[in-house]
Amino acid sequence: MARIGVFVCHCGTNIAATVDVKKVTEVAKSFPGVRFTADYRYMCSEPGQDLIRKAIREHGLSRVVVAACSPSLHEKTFQKCTEDAGLNPYLFEMANIREQCSWVHDDREEATSKAIDIAGVAVAKAHRNSPLQTTFIPVEKRVLIIGGGISGIQAAIDIAFAGFEAVIVEREPSIGGRMAMFDKTFPTLDCAACILTPKMVEVSQSDRITLYTYSEVEEVSGYVGNFQVRIRRKARLINENECNGCGTCWQRCPVKVPSEFDRNLGKRKAIYVPFPQAVPNVPVIDREHCLYVDKKKCGICKKVCPFEAVNFEQEDEIIEEKFGAIIVATGFTLFDYSIYGEYGYGKYKNVTTGLHLERMLNSAGPTGGKVVRLSDGKEAEKVVFIQCVGSRDEARGVPYCSRLCCMYTAKHTLLLKEHNPAAEAYVFYIDIRAAGKNYEEFVEKVQDEYGVTYLRGRVSKIFERNGRLTVRGCDTLSGTQIEIDADLVVLATALIARPDATKLAKMLHIPYDQNRLFTEAHPKLAPVETVTTGVFLTGACQSPKDVPDTVATASAASVKACGLLSHDKLPIEPQIARVNAEICSGCLACKEVCPFGAIEKEEIVDKVSQKKRVIAKVTATLCNGCGACNTACRPEAIDLDGFTEEQIFGQIESLVADRGDGK
Numbered sequence: 077m078a079r080i081g082v083f084v085c086h087c088g089t090n091i092a093a094t095v096d097v098k099k100v101t102e103v104a105k106s107f108p109g110v111r112f113t114a115d116y117r118y119m120c121s122e123p124g125q126d127l128i129r130k131a132i133r134e135h136g137l138s139r140v141v142v143a144a145c146s147p148s149l150h151e152k153t154f155q156k157c158t159e160d161a162g163l164n165p166y167l168f169e170m171a172n173i174r175e176q177c178s179w180v181h182d183d184r185e186e187a188t189s190k191a192i193d194i195a196g197v198a199v200a201k202a203h204r205n206s207p208l209q210t211t212f213i214p215v216e217k218r219v220l221i222i223g224g225g226i227s228g229i230q231a232a233i234d235i236a237f238a239g240f241e242a243v244i245v246e247r248e249p250s251i252g253g254r255m256a257m258f259d260k261t262f263p264t265l266d267c268a269a270c271i272l273t274p275k276m277v278e279v280s281q282s283d284r285i286t287l288y289t290y291s292e293v294e295e296v297s298g299y300v301g302n303f304q305v306r307i308r309r310k311a312r313l314i315n316e317n318e319c320n321g322c323g324t325c326w327q328r329c330p331v332k333v334p335s336e337f338d339r340n341l342g343k344r345k346a347i348y349v350p351f352p353q354a355v356p357n358v359p360v361i362d363r364e365h366c367l368y369v370d371k372k373k374c375g376i377c378k379k380v381c382p383f384e385a386v387n388f389e390q391e392d393e394i395i396e397e398k399f400g401a402i403i404v405a406t407g408f409t410l411f412d413y414s415i416y417g418e419y420g421y422g423k424y425k426n427v428t429t430g431l432h433l434e435r436m437l438n439s440a441g442p443t444g445g446k447v448v449r450l451s452d453g454k455e456a457e458k459v460v461f462i463q464c465v466g467s468r469d470e471a472r473g474v475p476y477c478s479r480l481c482c483m484y485t486a487k488h489t490l491l492l493k494e495h496n497p498a499a500e501a502y503v504f505y506i507d508i509r510a511a512g513k514n515y516e517e518f519v520e521k522v523q524d525e526y527g528v529t530y531l532r533g534r535v536s537k538i539f540e541r542n543g544r545l546t547v548r549g550c551d552t553l554s555g556t557q558i559e560i561d562a563d564l565v566v567l568a569t570a571l572i573a574r575p576d577a578t579k580l581a582k583m584l585h586i587p588y589d590q591n592r593l594f595t596e597a598h599p600k601l602a603p604v605e606t607v608t609t610g611v612f613l614t615g616a617c618q619s620p621k622d623v624p625d626t627v628a629t630a631s632a633a634s635v636k637a638c639g640l641l642s643h644d645k646l647p648i649e650p651q652i653a654r655v656n657a658e659i660c661s662g663c664l665a666c667k668e669v670c671p672f673g674a675i676e677k678e679e680i681v682d683k684v685s686q687k688k689r690v691i692a693k694v695t696a697t698l699c700n701g702c703g704a705c706n707t708a709c710r711p712e713a714i715d716l717d718g719f720t721e722e723q724i725f726g727q728i729e730s731l732v733a734d735r736g737d738g739k
């Protein structure tokens with residue numbers, strides 16, 4: 077018979093204010109097999125853990141139950157404590173009487189009764205717990221970073237500095253992400269290129285960083301320490317090793333098309349580098365517009381290239397590599413404001429977005445730093461900015477605040493006034509959210525020192541009058557309706573998940589929220605981890621983030637990845653699914669529901685019939701012990717170590733048995 081110790085935590089007043097902890101401890105003495113009980117103010121504290129260790133040794137306990145908070149917070153703490161005292165950590169059981177009891181009830185008597193039940197079923201499970209053994213897997217000491225914006229760049233630099241190898245896979249022809257498009261950054265107004273370019277160069281020159289630009293991840297299999305990744309390197313039609321970026325080819329290319337990097341405000345050639353500081357400084361040939369690729373006309377680039385680097389025969393290359401950890405740094409895209417018909421999308425050329433304005437404000441951009449009317453190229457003298465376009469709008473946009481728009485709009489007004497002091501700027505806002513170091517001061521500065529007019533209220537309509545836009549809105553502070561004639565209207569559109577975010581999430585087996593933003597393992601305690609061990613998040617792919625927060629999460633994700641890589645072998649949780657081959661019918665319903673891709677089909681020879689048949693096979697290293705397969709298995713051929721049917725039904729049965737307090 078197991079000798080069980082029950083330890084009940086007050087959690088300060090978190091539990092004790094609602095649950096009669098003394099009574100739970102007293103009643104627990106009468107649970108079958110319980111040989112020792114104790115309560116303590118903070119069981120997770122060092123003295124609390126000492127109490128457990130001492131009781132295990134002095135009372136010869138063979139099982140431990142702690143009734144306290146959620147296992148997601150302190151299961152590991154108490155498993156370690158149990159192990160320190162010489163017991164297998166899986167002989168420990170946790171009863172959650174905080175989140176599932178004291179925090180959700182206010183009737184003390186009922187909450188106490190429920191806490192007794194919760195502790196009782198944990199004791200029932202502890203009886204049926206058996207020792208589980210952790211296994212170890214080797215670690216590939218390289219990190220894959222998907223996305224080469226500022227977050228991916230910073231992560232790669234940190235990983236390389238720690239002595240490990242990093243590989244960046246970037247979809248575009250150059251790394252840099254959105255930040256490469258900006259003129260200056262709030263709130264310090266550093267020149268974006270001046271702070272970003274050195275980092276891009278550092279990445280390209282590091283011996284420990286490999287760059288695969290114009291590339292995409294196609295398939296990921298494996299598990300922490302051993303991810304196998306298939307990468308497609310799209311054909312640039314240029315031999316990268318031969319090219320030195322001299323520019324002769326794109327200078328002579330006769331084809332001009334709108335430049336994506338300039339948000340279609342400027343032109344690029346059919347052979348091009350997206351921007352002058354691009355890394356790598358190697359062009360790419362745009363197959364759709366090149367005259368040679370389809371029509372076999374032109375070919376000037378090939379003729380003029382002094383290094384014979386142009387290669388029209390080049391094909392996509394598939395690379396397969398192994399990684400120990402993966403960092404997702406795929407950033408964001410912007411909300412398509414066409415849904416807001418009142419803003420005149422597609423109708424008025426002079427209605428534009430913040431990102432377009434970034435390109436205009438950039439001295440190396442399509443308008444040479446001038447803010448112009450897009451209809452006729454004349455300098456804009458009066459500009460209206462509209463915030464929260466798509467943000468905080470559950471009905472038509474996204475429910476969340478995009479966090480940056482208040483700040484980048486303030487930056488835009490300031491830069492507009494610096495470029496043209498005579499220009500007038502008006503900002504329609506709902507609330508100003510400027511929570512960051514020196515952010516509030518920055519917004520005040522644009523109002524006080526630069527004379528920007530802030531109007532609290534929504535815009536109801538934009539229309540054209542006498543060749544100029546009229547913005548009609550309300551000023552809720554003065555209670556008046558306002559009409560402003562404007563040369564240009566700039567919309568601060570919401571930052572949203574990239575269109576292919578869910579595809580990537582499925583490939584990596586990481587969850588995403590209702591807005592398709594990747595979800596962290598725990599919002600407070602594991603903000604850069606995901607539920608898939610070894611896959612981390614950084615930057616704006618998780619939620620809208622400015623550059624300082626992006627860089628901070630990049631460094632955090634790198635530390636986590638390096639932490640894994642610092643081990644030669646990694647332990648894997650033994651709470652994994654097990655298939656009983658004799659019962660398994662091979663229907664593979666379990667494979668369909670497994671969110672981690674841990675179940676494969678396996679062909680075996682049936683012991684009785686000696687015929688071949690299919691059964692489900694669990695890859696232990698991929699299984700996260702979620703239990704989805706158990707519930708899907710109709711013949712009950714799958715059991716989960718640590719949560720077996722015997723353990724679960726044992727708990728249920730214990731609830732109907734006498735608890736010892738007469739209830």
Ligand SMILES: Cc1cc2nc3c(=O)[nH]c(=O)nc-3n(C[C@H](O)[C@H](O)[C@H](O)COP(=O)(O)OP(=O)(O)OC[C@H]3O[C@@H](n4cnc5c(N)ncnc54)[C@H](O)[C@@H]3O)c2cc1C
Nearest residue numbers: 223225226227247253254261262406407408615616622623
């Ligand atoms: C108009 C505007 C102005 C701003 N101004 C400022 C400012 O002044 N100061 C400030 O602090 N912040 C500013 N920001 C915020 C800033 O843009 C973000 O903080 C920053 O870009 C986030 O970096 P990131 O690396 O997470 O994402 P991104 O910059 O979006 O980079 C992600 C990269 O991943 C690549 N990628 C995406 N999917 C894949 C895939 N599947 N495979 C491979 N590669 C992929 C993309 O091509 C891109 O290069 C502004 C934002 C906007 C919209």
